[in-house]
Amino acid sequence: MSQKYILVVDDDPDLVETLAMMLESKDCEVGRAYDGIEGEEAIRERRPDLVILDIMMPRKDGYVLCAELKADEKTRDIPVVLLTAVGEAVPSTTYTHADGMGTEADDYIPKPVDTETLWGVVTNLIG
Numbered sequence: 177m178s179q180k181y182i183l184v185v186d187d188d189p190d191l192v193e194t195l196a197m198m199l200e201s202k203d204c205e206v207g208r209a210y211d212g213i214e215g216e217e218a219i220r221e222r223r224p225d226l227v228i229l230d231i232m233m234p235r236k237d238g239y240v241l242c243a244e245l246k247a248d249e250k251t252r253d254i255p256v257v258l259l260t261a262v263g264e265a266v267p268s269t270t271y272t273h274a275d276g277m278g279t280e281a282d283d284y285i286p287k288p289v290d291t292e293t294l295w296g297v298v299t300n301l302i303g
Contacts, residue, residue, distance in 0.1 A: 180302050181222065183207040185215035185238070186230035186259065191289070195228060198291045199298070212236025216244070219251060226255045226302050228294070229281075246280035255301040256280075257294070261287040 182204050184195050189210065196206040207224060209215040213235045219227070227245070231238035238258055245251040258281040283297045 179203055179205055180225040181205045181207065182226045182228060182298065183209060183215065183218055183224040184228045185209040185212065185218075185233070185241070186228075187211055187233040188230070191230075191259075195289065195291070195294070198295065202295060202298075204298075212238065212241040215241055219245070219254075223251075224254060226257065226298060228257050228259060228298075230259045232261065242281050252280075255282040257283045257285060257297055257301070259285050259287055259289060 182199055184192050184199070184206060186192050186195075187210055192208050192210065196208060199206045207218050207222065209218045211233045215227070215229065216236065218224075229238040229242060242256050242258060245254060245256060282301055285294050285297060
């Protein structure tokens with residue numbers, strides 16, 4: 177794969193760094209953002225080849241950012257992979273499975289993230 181630019185958006189800095197290290201080891205360039213607003217700004221600054229996007233984040237959650245990206249003609253073709261712990265969190269949050277089904281995300285990866293599974297999804301989407 178020629179070098180691709182991937183944006184990782186998650187409010188867990190340790191997870192962002194773990195995913196960034198894995199992706200960089202696979203010769204990807206990685207951008208980092210720590211909530212949906214930062215992610216949106218990062219996408220405006222530099223268009224990524226793929227976005228890895230957490231769902232449950234402060235200020236703007238991943239469902240909202242994904243929906244905005246897919247509704248915008250300029251960004252709708254950017255593949256979005258949602259990272260989700262929503263399945264475990266549904267009883268204690270306002271997030272629902274229906275919210276996820278309503279997005280146009282290109283794939284979903286459950287947390288905790290298996291990096292080899294994630295790499296398989298990345299190569300499948302932008303390979």
